[in-house]
Amino acid sequence: MALSNNLTAILNLIAFLCSVPIIASGIWLAAQPDNECIHLIRWPVVLLGLLVLVVSLTGFVGAYWYKETLLAFYLCCMAILIALLLILLVFAFVVTRPDGSYDVPGRGDREFRIQGFSPWLRSHIVNSKNWGAIRACLAETDVCSRLTSRYLSADQFFAGHISPLQQTMTSKRGEDWKAEEDKNLCNSWVTISEDGNVGVNRRQSKFWDRVDMQFRVNDPNTTCTIKTMVNRMSTISKLCKFWN
Numbered sequence: 001m002a003l004s005n006n007l008t009a010i011l012n013l014i015a016f017l018c019s020v021p022i023i024a025s026g027i028w029l030a031a032q033p034d035n036e037c038i039h040l041i042r043w044p045v046v047l048l049g050l051l052v053l054v055v056s057l058t059g060f061v062g063a064y065w066y067k068e069t070l071l072a073f074y075l076c077c078m079a080i081l082i083a084l085l086l087i088l089l090v091f092a093f094v095v096t097r098p099d100g101s102y103d104v105p106g107r108g109d110r111e112f113r114i115q116g117f118s119p120w121l122r123s124h125i126v127n128s129k130n131w132g133a134i135r136a137c138l139a140e141t142d143v144c145s146r147l148t149s150r151y152l153s154a155d156q157f158f159a160g161h162i163s164p165l166q167q168t169m170t171s172k173r174g175e176d177w178k179a180e181e182d183k184n185l186c187n188s189w190v191t192i193s194e195d196g197n198v199g200v201n202r203r204q205s206k207f208w209d210r211v212d213m214q215f216r217v218n219d220p221n222t223t224c225t226i227k228t229m230v231n232r233m234s235t236i237s238k239l240c241k242f243w244n
Contacts (some may be wrong), residue, residue, distance in 0.1 A: 008063035012074075015056035022049030055081070095121045177232055181219070185229055186236065188214035 026046030055077045062070030100116025117125065124130050192210045212226050224232075 005063045005066060009060050012056040012059035012063065015052055016060060019049050019053035019056060022052060025049075051081075094118065181222070181224065182232070182236065184215055184218045185211075185232060188218070189233060 023046060026042055026044075026049055029042035029045060032042075055074060058070050058077070059074040061067060062074050095118045098116055098118050115122070125134070188211050191214055192207060195210070208226050208230060211229060215224065215229065216222060
């Protein structure tokens, strides 16, 4: 019994010491300039650190001085935490297993459609408040800048393998496109399509390289990428077929 108590006390002492940098990290995040990413994680980090501190301290005191009441409280808390962790893991597996991906001919990666996500995840992503926070958080990361430095041409981009997160960052939502951008994209597409030097058997990647160049001639400060142009042009084409 003494050996098991000492072992429990040592493990909880280690957990107690680990809770200190967790709490310090949360406090450090809270002191940083406010943005969506920090806003989402700073208080959960602090709360997690405090929970670990309280539970581990209770376990340490109860095991070292053999306080049965504290040990019972500690074991109860551990049982609850383990149960919650298992529930969280099962829930995460269920809601993230349908990823909405499908193969695209001639592409190295897979496309992702929100209709293929689980109903719970889909409803939370579509929610404008949640999506706005997620998008603002992702916009402050270096996901897009890494893509720009990694894929220097459309050939490399279409043959590459990009993650769902990267596709999210490179897919511009329809409501973000301005009327002037739509007009510029359509004019650029028509100009390159009617260019006899390109030819009817042009490769898709080369064609969109030319469209991208033409688009930037009219709008040098654009933040649109080839990926966003392809997606937006696909949406415009579907709308045109609908009205025809």
